[in-house]
Amino acid sequence: MLEMVFETDVIDWRGPAPFFFARVPEHHSEAIRSAAKRVSYGWGVIPASAIISGVAFTTSLFPKDGNYLLPLKDAVRRQCGITAGDTVVVEMTIGAPDR
Structure with a gap:
């Protein structure tokens, strides 16, 4: 992972x-593309888990x-109180979550 x-x-x-997103910084893209080859489960879907403000x-x-x-x-977003234009710190893991 x-x-x-x-x-x-x-x-x-x-x-x-309306859809809201956190942009993944460009310098992480190559590593994500490489990991995607191992973790994608079809149609190029890249599973991820994340934590923002303690919310997983x-x-x-x-x-x-x-x-x-x-x-x-x-x-x-509601639990974290965030909306468009806010800056957030994201902890993210690429790969299927533990089941």
Whole structure:
């Protein structure tokens, strides 16, 4: 598994429904691409677990312009009190969560 910690800004995308993401810094992208070959479970899905402000959650990374976005679930955002434009510290592990 690949572990990383980074600080990043929360962004939003206003499609049919609003989605919020934490951008994964570009310098982590190559390591994620390499790990993805071992951990992806189909269609290029890259499983990830993360902790923001003490709130742990699981999700899958979204590829975007050669980098990755970490989706932020509404329940996580509410619990952390974060929204678009906020800066967050993310502890992230790439790979399937322990079951």
